[in-house]
Amino acid sequence: MTIYSFYIFDRHCECIYIKQWHERERAGAAIRPTTSASTTSPIPDKRVSAGGKQITETDISMRNGRLSVQDDAKLIFGVVFSLRNMVRKLSTPDDNFISYRTNNYKLHYYETPTNLKFVMITDVKTNNLRVVLHQIYVNLYVEYVIARNLYVLMLNNYIAVEHSGGEGVACELFELGLESFVVRTLKLIELTT
Amino acid sequence: MILSLLILNKAGGLVYHRDFSNTFTKLSSNDYLVLAGTFHGVHAITARLSPFGPSSGGTPSSGLEVMESEHFRMQCFQTLTGTKFLLFTEPQQPNVDVILRRIYELYADYVMKNPFYQIEMPIRCEAFDRHLMAYIKPKQ
Numbered sequence: 057m058t059i060y061s062f063y064i065f066d067r068h069c070e071c072i073y074i075k076q077w078h079e080r081e082r083a084g085a086a087i088r089p090t091t092s093a094s095t096t097s098p099i100p101d102k103r104v105s106a107g108g109k110q111i112t113e114t115d116i117s118m119r120n121g122r123l124s125v126q127d128d129a130k131l132i133f134g135v136v137f138s139l140r141n142m143v144r145k146l147s148t149p150d151d152n153f154i155s156y157r158t159n160n161y162k163l164h165y166y167e168t169p170t171n172l173k174f175v176m177i178t179d180v181k182t183n184n185l186r187v188v189l190h191q192i193y194v195n196l197y198v199e200y201v202i203a204r205n206l207y208v209l210m211l212n213n214y215i216a217v218e219h220s221g222g223e224g225v226a227c228e229l230f231e232l233g234l235e236s237f238v239v240r241t242l243k244l245i246e247l248t249t
Numbered sequence: 250m251i252l253s254l255l256i257l258n259k260a261g262g263l264v265y266h267r268d269f270s271n272t273f274t275k276l277s278s279n280d281y282l283v284l285a286g287t288f289h290g291v292h293a294i295t296a297r298l299s300p301f302g303p304s305s306g307g308t309p310s311s312g313l314e315v316m317e318s319e320h321f322r323m324q325c326f327q328t329l330t331g332t333k334f335l336l337f338t339e340p341q342q343p344n345v346d347v348i349l350r351r352i353y354e355l356y357a358d359y360v361m362k363n364p365f366y367q368i369e370m371p372i373r374c375e376a377f378d379r380h381l382m383a384y385i386k387p388k389q
Contacts, residue, residue, distance in 0.1 A: 138287050
């Protein structure tokens, strides 16, 4: 099995984390989903051309006829949001959308009770990854992102911290944890199948 | 168990809807139209979201084919002309592919060959209803 990409969306419908594995020229790079690419970003940003001039969004959109990573994330959110509502309307309100498959990829979905949405895109042969997404939430997101931001929460007089623009999600521990977790899970799944 | 069948024309309009069991909550016909339209859009987007670019060769990306939820499974079959057949079944229903093909055959025989049927319009063909029920009933 192959994992192509992983996304987290918060309850304000905003994409707070993107990671892509086997994809395009940004392979292996985690992208902080800011719309205005900041020059202070620790990730080497390929969107800044040699002259320091910003490449406009339309240039990126038209690259190889593909959408930019950010635009893809928006489309993915639209799809999972619509499907989730469709499922709940047709069936009972406690039903949950789990996954869908096309002829060349499969999308897995997990939503926490706080409306945080985890999405993973893999090849079609992969079995259900809902448990894996749940583990990412419990073992990595809660441990590294939420616990780490408790300090910020304290400074904020305990008004819940939101991750606008993905601030605070792409921290090193979470990054490393996710990477090793995914590698381990892949090995485990390959051994058991 | 087969729960429901929806047929969408190539513009995303709902042309046929039939429930085979009462597992699903009954919605108003307007809601079903909205649902069909939404699905049509989602289907188009899912085809674009493929991790392989259009230039990378291989088979061109289809849209959504199978969707799973906790309580049901939906299989979508798109004909070459863009008509979509959505079949809602229980998650453990076998051979949904075959059932969909057969429904498509019934559609070709009793809807498309009906001289009074206007293309892209809602399907009101008694023979189609009858044969569809006769095919689905023994499977329940």
